Amino acid sequence: MKRxxxxxxxIALAAGAWxxxxxxxxxxxxxxxxxxxxxxxxxEQPLEVRVRQFTSGQYRPQVTVSxxxxxxxxxxxxxxxAGQIEELGAAKGSPxxxxxxxxxxxxxxxxxxxxxxxxxxxxxxxxxxxxxxLAEKGYRARTQLAAxxxxxxxxxxxxxxxxxxxxxTRIRAPFDGVLEERAVEIGNYLEPxxxxxxxxxxxxxxxxxxxxxxxIGGISVGTPGRARLATGETVEGKxxxxxxxxxxxxxxxxxxxxxxxGEGRVRDGVTAExxxxxxxxxxxxIPASLLTLSDIGELGVKAVDDSGxxxxxxxxxxxxxxxxxxxxxxxxxxDLITVGQEFAVxxxxxxxxxxxxxxx
Numbered sequence: 001m002k003r004x005x006x007x008x009x010x011i012a013l014a015a016g017a018w019x020x021x022x023x024x025x026x027x028x029x030x031x032x033x034x035x036x037x038x039x040x041x042x043x044e045q046p047l048e049v050r051v052r053q054f055t056s057g058q059y060r061p062q063v064t065v066s067x068x069x070x071x072x073x074x075x076x077x078x079x080x081x082a083g084q085i086e087e088l089g090a091a092k093g094s095p096x097x098x099x100x101x102x103x104x105x106x107x108x109x110x111x112x113x114x115x116x117x118x119x120x121x122x123x124x125x126x127x128x129x130x131x132x133x134l135a136e137k138g139y140r141a142r143t144q145l146a147a148x149x150x151x152x153x154x155x156x157x158x159x160x161x162x163x164x165x166x167x168x169t170r171i172r173a174p175f176d177g178v179l180e181e182r183a184v185e186i187g188n189y190l191e192p193x194x195x196x197x198x199x200x201x202x203x204x205x206x207x208x209x210x211x212x213x214x215x216i217g218g219i220s221v222g223t224p225g226r227a228r229l230a231t232g233e234t235v236e237g238k239x240x241x242x243x244x245x246x247x248x249x250x251x252x253x254x255x256x257x258x259x260x261x262g263e264g265r266v267r268d269g270v271t272a273e274x275x276x277x278x279x280x281x282x283x284x285x286i287p288a289s290l291l292t293l294s295d296i297g298e299l300g301v302k303a304v305d306d307s308g309x310x311x312x313x314x315x316x317x318x319x320x321x322x323x324x325x326x327x328x329x330x331x332x333x334x335d336l337i338t339v340g341q342e343f344a345v346x347x348x349x350x351x352x353x354x355x356x357x358x359x360x
Contacts, residue, residue: 047348050339050355051304059283059318059326063219065255065274067209069229069266072258073175073201077102079190080168092182095264096173102197103184105169110162117159124152177201178264200268205261207237209274210252216242218279225257230271235259239276282332285324290336291315294346301327302341303334304352310337312346 082105089101096102131148134140173179181198184190207227211219223239237259246253257274259266290301300314313334315327337344338355 046308046351047340047343048351048353049304049310049337049341049344051335051352052338052355053333053335054284054286054330056282056284056330056332058280059285060218060277060280061318063211063215063276063278065209065211065215065276067207067227067272067274069227069268069270069272070206070208070256071200071202071268072204072206073177074180074198075174075200076198077171077174077196079105079171079192079194079196081105081165082191083108083169083189085184085186085188085190088182088184088186090173090179092179094179096177096179096199098173098175100173101170102173102179102182102199103171105171105190107166107169110166110169114159114162114166117155117162121152121155121159124148124155128152171196173199175199175201176203202264202266202268203261204237204258205266205268206240207235207257207259207272207274209255209257209272210247210250211242211255212252213246215276215278216253219255219276223276225274225276227257227259227275228273229266233266235266281318281328283318283326283328284330284334285321285326286336287338288320288325290338290341291317291325291327292341301330302337302344302346303330304337304350305335308349308352310344310346310348310350 084106085103086106087101087104089103090096128148128151131140131145135142135145177199179197180200183195183197190196219239219242221239221242224236225239226234226236228234237257239255240258241254241256243254255274255276257276286301291299292302294300294312294314298314299317300312303311303313305311313330315329318326318328320326335352337350337352340350344350
């Protein structure tokens with residue numbers, strides 16, 4: 001009775017050992033191979049990948065400068081003669097044309113003095129004509145004729161002086177612009193030099209900033225640029241001025257971007273971000289999908305060299321643009337893997353074929 005039981009136990013143990021040994025062998029055969037082992041296994045039948053040829057081009061990095069908008073011209077009008085304000089022209093904040101009346105000072109006795117000066121000029125002219133006729137006949141000495149001519153010139157100078165003084169009672173806009181400030185009202189008495197108004201020219205308008213020493217080398221007068229305003233607008237223009245002398249405190253150079261502003265939509269004094277193209281450098285523009293990481297986390301791309309082997313090339317990203325990413329660190333011409341890069345191992349021999357559409 002005991003012998004059959006023992007026999008059954010031996011058979012059960014042997015069967016269990018056989019089953020367990022099969023599982024261990026099966027699990028061992030399913031272990032994933034290392035990338036190097038996979039590459040070695042493919043030496044006899046290379047992996048097929050698709051490649052595209054990329055050639056370097058000129059990339060101009062952006063130089064960003066904080067700045068502000070500024071009127072191209074700003075003039076403070078001041079009284080040139082004394083008197084009381086009797087008339088006002090354009091209202092504060094309104095557009096003005098060159099020659100428009102801003103304010104008028106009362107003429108007072110100037111009109112009477114003008115009439116007196118005109119009469120004196122007429123008298124001196126008649127006296128001079130008579131003196132010349134007498135001098136031609138020998139009845140007038142040359143010294144007396146010279147005195148008559150001097151008296152005539154003196155009268156003319158006095159007339160001109162009063163005419164200018166009367167004209168200066170009319171304070172006019174010196175150019176097309178906007179009457180930004182008006183410092184007087186009707187009835188105010190002015191002395192020569194007192195402020196009357198401020199006129200600004202906003203077309204074109206300037207976006208001004210300060211360039212550092214490293215950025216100034218790639219920018220010159222005429223370079224196109226743009227500015228993002230605090231109002232949300234973006235305007236475009238050209239560099240019209242770069243200072244030749246640095247600010248001694250900041251070691252920066254003033255730069256002015258000239259922007260058309262015919263409708264006056266851009267105001268003076270708005271905070272802006274000035275964006276200019278920097279010095280061009282050689283770089284490659286590639287699809288962002290080609291970027292990958294090495295085993296140690298280094299950013300780069302996978303290429304195929306002349307011997308048909310995969311090589312990992314580290315790169316640095318310069319900028320992301322519509323249609324691709326600019327990178328630095330690649331040779332002038334390079335064949336990059338566009339299909340199959342996730343399976344290709346650095347140093348592996350592959351069969352490279354041009355992607356659809358050929359090399360680019």
